[in-house]
Amino acid sequence: MHNKIEILERALQRQKAARKEAEKILESKSYELFNVSEELKKSYKKLEDLLQEKTSELEGVFLNIIDAYVVMDLQGNVLRMNDSAEDMLGYDLKKDELNLMSIVHEDYFEYTKQSFKELYEKGSYTDFQVIIRTKNNTEKLVQVNSSIIYNKEGAPIAAQGILRDITLENSIKELVEQQKKQLNIVVDHSPIGIALSNKDDKGLIMANNALCKLLGYSMEEFKNIKLQEVTHKEDKEDSNKLRDKLYNNKVDSYFLEKRYLKKDNDIVWARTSVTAVKDSNNRVKYHVTTIEDITTQKKLEKQKEELLNSLEKQNEQLNDYAHIVSHDLKSPLRAISALLSWTKEDFEDKLGTESLFNLNLMEDKVYKMDKLIGDILSYSSIGQEGDTSDTVNVNNVVKDIIDIIYIPSHIKVIIKNELPTIVADATRLQQLFQNIMSNAINYIDKEEGLVEVGYKDSKDFYVFSVKDNGCGIPKENHEKIFKMFKTYGDYEKSTGIGLSIVKKVVELYEGEIWLESEEGKGTTFFFSIKK
Amino acid sequence: MNKNLKILLIEDDMIEVMKFNRTVTKLNLSHEIIEANNGEDALQFLSKKVGLPDIILLDLNMPKLNGIEFLNILKNDETLKYIPTIILTTSNNRRDILECYKAGIAGYIIKPLKFKDYVDLIGSLLDYWSKNELIKG
Numbered sequence: 019m020h021n022k023i024e025i026l027e028r029a030l031q032r033q034k035a036a037r038k039e040a041e042k043i044l045e046s047k048s049y050e051l052f053n054v055s056e057e058l059k060k061s062y063k064k065l066e067d068l069l070q071e072k073t074s075e076l077e078g079v080f081l082n083i084i085d086a087y088v089v090m091d092l093q094g095n096v097l098r099m100n101d102s103a104e105d106m107l108g109y110d111l112k113k114d115e116l117n118l119m120s121i122v123h124e125d126y127f128e129y130t131k132q133s134f135k136e137l138y139e140k141g142s143y144t145d146f147q148v149i150i151r152t153k154n155n156t157e158k159l160v161q162v163n164s165s166i167i168y169n170k171e172g173a174p175i176a177a178q179g180i181l182r183d184i185t186l187e188n189s190i191k192e193l194v195e196q197q198k199k200q201l202n203i204v205v206d207h208s209p210i211g212i213a214l215s216n217k218d219d220k221g222l223i224m225a226n227n228a229l230c231k232l233l234g235y236s237m238e239e240f241k242n243i244k245l246q247e248v249t250h251k252e253d254k255e256d257s258n259k260l261r262d263k264l265y266n267n268k269v270d271s272y273f274l275e276k277r278y279l280k281k282d283n284d285i286v287w288a289r290t291s292v293t294a295v296k297d298s299n300n301r302v303k304y305h306v307t308t309i310e311d312i313t314t315q316k317k318l319e320k321q322k323e324e325l326l327n328s329l330e331k332q333n334e335q336l337n338d339y340a341h342i343v344s345h346d347l348k349s350p351l352r353a354i355s356a357l358l359s360w361t362k363e364d365f366e367d368k369l370g371t372e373s374l375f376n377l378n379l380m381e382d383k384v385y386k387m388d389k390l391i392g393d394i395l396s397y398s399s400i401g402q403e404g405d406t407s408d409t410v411n412v413n414n415v416v417k418d419i420i421d422i423i424y425i426p427s428h429i430k431v432i433i434k435n436e437l438p439t440i441v442a443d444a445t446r447l448q449q450l451f452q453n454i455m456s457n458a459i460n461y462i463d464k465e466e467g468l469v470e471v472g473y474k475d476s477k478d479f480y481v482f483s484v485k486d487n488g489c490g491i492p493k494e495n496h497e498k499i500f501k502m503f504k505t506y507g508d509y510e511k512s513t514g515i516g517l518s519i520v521k522k523v524v525e526l527y528e529g530e531i532w533l534e535s536e537e538g539k540g541t542t543f544f545f546s547i548k549k
Numbered sequence: 550m551n552k553n554l555k556i557l558l559i560e561d562d563m564i565e566v567m568k569f570n571r572t573v574t575k576l577n578l579s580h581e582i583i584e585a586n587n588g589e590d591a592l593q594f595l596s597k598k599v600g601l602p603d604i605i606l607l608d609l610n611m612p613k614l615n616g617i618e619f620l621n622i623l624k625n626d627e628t629l630k631y632i633p634t635i636i637l638t639t640s641n642n643r644r645d646i647l648e649c650y651k652a653g654i655a656g657y658i659i660k661p662l663k664f665k666d667y668v669d670l671i672g673s674l675l676d677y678w679s680k681n682e683l684i685k686g
Contacts, residue, residue, distance in 0.1 A: 341642040345610050348639045352662060353564040359664040360571070388662045399643075 086181040089167070092138070092174060094118045106160075106183055108153030123149035123157065137177060141166045147184070159185045211288075211309035213245060217265060217302065220244075232288075232311055234281035245307060250277030250285060261292070264305070270294050275312065287316040340398040344391050351391075355384050386513070393515035396449060397502075400522045410444045412437035412451075412482075416471050419452045429459055429467030437473045438480055440547065442527060450523045451484075453516040454543050458486035461541075479529060479546035490537035500531070520545070551679040554580045557602035559591045559619070560637070561611045568664065569606075572671045580675065588614030592622060595629055602632060603683045604655070609638040609645060617645070620652045631684055635674065 086103035090096045096116040099107070109116045122130045126148045137143040142165040149157050164179035205212055211229030213222045225240040233248060249257050253276035260272040271293040278286045288309045295304040358381050362374065369377070413433065420431050440447075451471070458469045464487050472483045491499065500521045503514040524531045529546035560566050566584055573580060583602060585591035588611060595601065605623075609616035616636065624630045633655035638645070641659055649657055658674065661667050 338642075341640055341645075342610075345639050348662075349562060349565075349610075352568075352639065352660060353562065355662050356564060356568050356664045356667070385662065 083180075086183075087178070088118070088181060089176055089178045090118060091176055094134070097176065103181060106152070106158070106181060107150070114153070121150045121152070123151060125149070137164055137166065138174065157185075158183050159188050211307075211311075213240070213307040213309070215244065215305045215307065217305070223304070229309060232280075232286060232309065233278055234284075239281075245278070245309075248278050248280075250279055253277050257290075264292060264294055265302075267294075267302070278309075285313075286311060287313040337399060340395055344395045347391050348388060351384055351388050355381065355388075358384070390513045390515070393513050393519065397515055397519045397522060400446065400449075400519065400526060406443050407441050408444055409439055410442055410447055411439045412447065412473070415444065415447050416451055416455075419448065419455055423452060423456055423459070425459055426467070428465060429462055429469065431455065431459070431469040432471070434470045434472040437471070437482070438475070440480055440549075442547065446523050446526065450520055450545070451482075453520045454484045454545075457516060458484050458488065458541070458543075461488040462486055463489045476546065478549055480549060481544060481546045483542055483544045485540065485542040487540040490539055491533065491535040491541050492537055493535075496533060496535070551676065552683075553578075554603045554675065554679050554683075555583070555600070556580050556675075557583045557585060557591060557594070557605045559585045559588065559605065559611070559616075560608045561586050562608070565608065565660075568667060569671065572668045573675070575668060576672050576675075578675060580679070587611050588616070588619035588622075591619065595623070595626075598628060601629075603685075604678050605632055605634040606637050607634055609636060609640055609649075617648055617652065620649065620654065624653050633678070633681075633683075 083100055084102060086106045087100045088096055088103050089098040094117045096109075096111060096118060099109075099111060104110055107116070107121065119127075119130065130146075130148055133143055133146045142163075144163045146162040146164065148160055148162065150160050151157055161182045161184045162179050164177055166174045167176040167178055169175045205226045208226060208228055211232045212224075212226045213229055214224040215222045221242040221244055222240040225235075225237055230236055230240070235243060235248075246254070246257065246261065253274075257274060257276050260269075260274060263269045264272060271291065273289075273291045275287065275289050278288055280286055289312050290307060290309050292305055292307045294302045295306055297303045358377055362369070362377055413436065416433055416437060425431055455469060455471070459467070462469075468485075468487050470483075470485045472485065474481045474483070500517050502518045521531055524545045524547070528548035531543065531545040533541055533543045535541035558566065558569055560569070570582065573582065583594065585594060591605075592614075607616050607619065611619075614622075616638070620634065623632070623634065630653070634653075635656035635658060636649055636654055637658050637660060639660050646657055656674070658670060661670060
């Protein structure tokens with residue numbers, strides 16, 4: 019019994035302790051609960067505040083948004099819009115009703131309807147561009163980005179849109195496009211090859227049609243080829259030196275004539291000019307290269323050079339030829355002359371007067387022949403290499419000639435006024451004066467002959483004159499006498515080359531020769547020599 | 550006072566040789582004349598280096614070896630280059646004259662047309678050289 023009670027007491031005690039424990043737990047739990055509910059109250063308040071804040075904030079955004087902002091119902095009737103939208107469209111919702119469809123340009127009706135449909139279906143529509151007519155009847159190009167507003171249940175209730183007036187932007191864009199097109203036309207139609215490149219690029223940024231055609235590469239190929247790579251190997255060194263100067267900012271541009279190797283390995287000669295294009299920080303941004311095809315020019319230059327060379331050679335050969343021919347002609351003449359004089363010497367007694375006379379005639383002809391050959395030779399050698407340019411006192415030249423040539427006693431040769439000292443070849447001057455002076459002497463038919471050598475200064479020329487009182491030259495022969503082998507007087511020894519020599523020498527010194535003559539009274543020859 | 554000269558006359562034209570001989574005879578001179586018809590013959594004679602001439606009279610226009618070529622060979626020979634050589638020619642080509650003087654000549658005479666003038670010229674030429682001191686042998 020005692021044991022039973024004891025057991026019951028212990029059980030009761032355990033129960034008491036358990037209840038106490040349970041009460042304790044309950045108490046702490048309810049405290050916790052209270053705390054949580056307090057917490058919740060606080061956060062709810064906070065949330066409310068936050069919501070209020072956000073709502074007003076949104077209102078602010080709505081009003082202060084720079085772009086035009088419009089809210090409309092699903093039929094397009096505008097419910098709200100901000101100041102920017104009012105400014106852009108010219109409508110005031112306080113006074114006007116506005117359905118967006120009513121201001122859309124008629125050309126855009128269908129497109130607009132389509133876009134609205136898409137907007138409803140997808141929930142948003144971006145970059146819708148449309149022309150609208152504002153209240154004051156101006157047309158504007160507007161870009162619209164719009165989206166649908168849904169209610170809590172997810173049903174669409176309205177649409178909102180941001181409108182941007184892109185009329186100006188668009189016209190600027192169009193202008194830029196147009197200018198770019200115009201520029202491209204110029205670049206593409208230019209006969210000069212044009213390339214745009216950058217130091218770091220693998221190839222060219224741009225090459226125009228002319229360049230592609232010139233070098234045989236396509237624009238695509240040029241994207242991986244630098245002009246330096248298609249430069250002829252013999253011109254690479256010079257070209258690279260200049261390019262490095264440009265790269266190192268030592269020069270802003272350079273210019274050279276060089277060869278390029280075409281795709282088909284042909285050589286193109288080009289006048290190349292490269293200019294650095296710098297940005298505002300003075301850093302090189304691009305290089306503009308222009309290439310002008312001068313292959314034909316170069317070919318012509320080369321031809322000209324070759325022609326000149328061969329001409330020079332031919333001239334030289336001609337000179338040699340003249341000397342050889344003259345030697346070959348003179349040698350037999352010398353032999354004939356010697357044999358004639360020996361015949362005369364050896365058979366003086368046996369020859370009759372008549373034969374002796376004939377032999378003398380033969381000798382005269384031999385002399386004339388010899389003179390002819392000499393004259394031709396000196397004519398052909400005028401203007402050949404070997405002429406010198408010395409300071410020559412013409413007085414001395416004329417005085418020497420007076421001493422050398424045969425002047426019959428009835429003829430007087432005088433120097434009328436002081437002659438100048440000029441720069442020329444002394445031998446040529448002697449040829450010139452001697453021929454004219456001899457002519458003057460040879461054609462004098464008066465009992466007292468007079469030959470006067472004179473000089474007059476002209477601006478760019480020395481003008482000399484040789485005047486005689488001979489038989490004169492008829493007008494119709496004034497031109498002809500300068501022709502080769504033409505003689506018009508009755509002077510026996512004339513070979514018809516003297517005046518040709520004179521004319522050639524005068525022309526060598528860029529001067530002219532002319533004459534004044536009166537038949538029976540005399541002739542004056544004038545000739546000029548360029549200073 | 551005038552010495553007798555040993556003259557090598559290099560001339561391909563028979564009549565020119567006759568003219569020279571006749572001149573020497575006419576002027577009563579007793580120079581020894583060695584004739585060579587062309588440059589090769591002359592070189593053959595000279596290369597023996599025996600009985601070398603005092604002076605050489607040389608025509609420029611000759612077949613085969615011409616005067617200037619002969620002159621250049623002569624002037625490249627250590628012994629022969631000292632022999633005074635006078636050109637006798639009809640050519641007054643400036644270039645020929647220049648080349649001859651460059652090679653080293655002792656005179657350049659253009660043959661006159663008239664025999665009388667020729668005699669006078671050769672007379673004074675020989676007179677001048679026979680008054681000169683010359684390398685003998």
